[in-house]
Amino acid sequence: MSDTYHPKWFPDFTEYAWHLPCPQCHAEPRQPCHAPYKQAHHDRVNRLLTNAGHAPDTPPQYGFMHKRRSEAGSRHRSGDIGAAPWAEERVPGTRYDTIDRGDTPPTRTRGERAVLLLDQDAVDQRGRALFGADREERTAAWPYGLEQGQVRNRQTFAELAALLEHLAVGRSTIVSWADHYGLKVAQRNPCCARWLTRSSYGACPKDRWTGRPDCWNGDLYTRGWRDHPIAWVLDGRPAAITAAPGLRHQDFAATLDTLTGQDERLAWTAGGKGWYGYRTSQVVIWRRDLLGDVDTADSIRAAVQAALAAEAATG
Numbered sequence: 001m002s003d004t005y006h007p008k009w010f011p012d013f014t015e016y017a018w019h020l021p022c023p024q025c026h027a028e029p030r031q032p033c034h035a036p037y038k039q040a041h042h043d044r045v046n047r048l049l050t051n052a053g054h055a056p057d058t059p060p061q062y063g064f065m066h067k068r069r070s071e072a073g074s075r076h077r078s079g080d081i082g083a084a085p086w087a088e089e090r091v092p093g094t095r096y097d098t099i100d101r102g103d104t105p106p107t108r109t110r111g112e113r114a115v116l117l118l119d120q121d122a123v124d125q126r127g128r129a130l131f132g133a134d135r136e137e138r139t140a141a142w143p144y145g146l147e148q149g150q151v152r153n154r155q156t157f158a159e160l161a162a163l164l165e166h167l168a169v170g171r172s173t174i175v176s177w178a179d180h181y182g183l184k185v186a187q188r189n190p191c192c193a194r195w196l197t198r199s200s201y202g203a204c205p206k207d208r209w210t211g212r213p214d215c216w217n218g219d220l221y222t223r224g225w226r227d228h229p230i231a232w233v234l235d236g237r238p239a240a241i242t243a244a245p246g247l248r249h250q251d252f253a254a255t256l257d258t259l260t261g262q263d264e265r266l267a268w269t270a271g272g273k274g275w276y277g278y279r280t281s282q283v284v285i286w287r288r289d290l291l292g293d294v295d296t297a298d299s300i301r302a303a304v305q306a307a308l309a310a311e312a313a314t315g
């Protein structure tokens with residue numbers, strides 16, 4: 001991609017604009033504007049041209065952009081020119097633009113094997129850092145399914161023992177998985193999976209006609225595959241969504257294919273219980289450009305289970 005890029009001091013303002021979000025239609029950086037009227041006008045002119053035996057007009061390199069996006073590109077470009085050295089002092093072949101091309105490779109280097117967090121105090125501390133504290137329970141504010149309150153509802157010793165094991169395994173698994181990928185829990189719940197296409201928190205824009213948010217799928221966030229969702233960020237950027245639906249893979253595979261097919265940076269996978277347990281399947285949707293390959297928490301869960309069992313046998 002970048003090997004065809006010829007360095008110049010300041011690219012054209014449309015190139016600047018292409019790497020910025022559109023303030024009007026909320027197109028993400030490097031995604032075309034949704035500008036159907038401009039496109040229709042172009043098509044109409046081209047029909048007239050070709051009917052009259054002329055060559056059609058080529059569309060602009062970055063598609064039809066909204067005026068406000070072009071203006072933002074111009075402003076960014078002017079800022080760069082103002083901040084750069086005088087023309088006589090510039091070094092030939094040097095790029096003086098500050099465009100964020102989004103092509104910085106993931107900085108994180110991840111070991112092949114996850115480091116498991118097993119000690120329950122350390123796990124709880126990590127949990128507090130990720131989810132905040134539950135003052136009443138004096139534990140981390142664990143997500144649904146791993147929260148401390150369930151302990152009070154268990155009647156028999158066997159039930160309690162099974163629950164405590166579930167909590168130990170699930171909590172170790174979730175913090176070990178998050179640390180393996182360098183993920184933190186998002187401060188706010190996103191409206192839908194389209195959140196993953198943004199560079200920071202943002203809700204979907206409202207449709208001009210219906211007044212309803214222009215969400216992917218048009219479904220509520222908590223429906224279907226999105227049971228017990230957790231949104232994850234990498235260095236503050238939306239990076240992954242995990243969920244634990246009580247569905248079989250074939251029930252949600254087509255939906256997730258369609259959903260992730262809308263943006264080439266997205267991928268999904270699904271596996272077994274993850275950290276939630278209770279006969280659910282874990283779903284992970286993530287940004288490939290930020291995280292590279294991602295696996296469900298199942299292998300980490302298996303390793304945690306084995307390690308805790310070994311500890312119990314020797315301790």
Ligand SMILES: [Zn+2]
Nearest residue numbers: 022025033066
């Ligand atoms: Zn636009």
Ligand SMILES: [Zn+2]
Nearest residue numbers: 191192204215
């Ligand atoms: Zn949405």
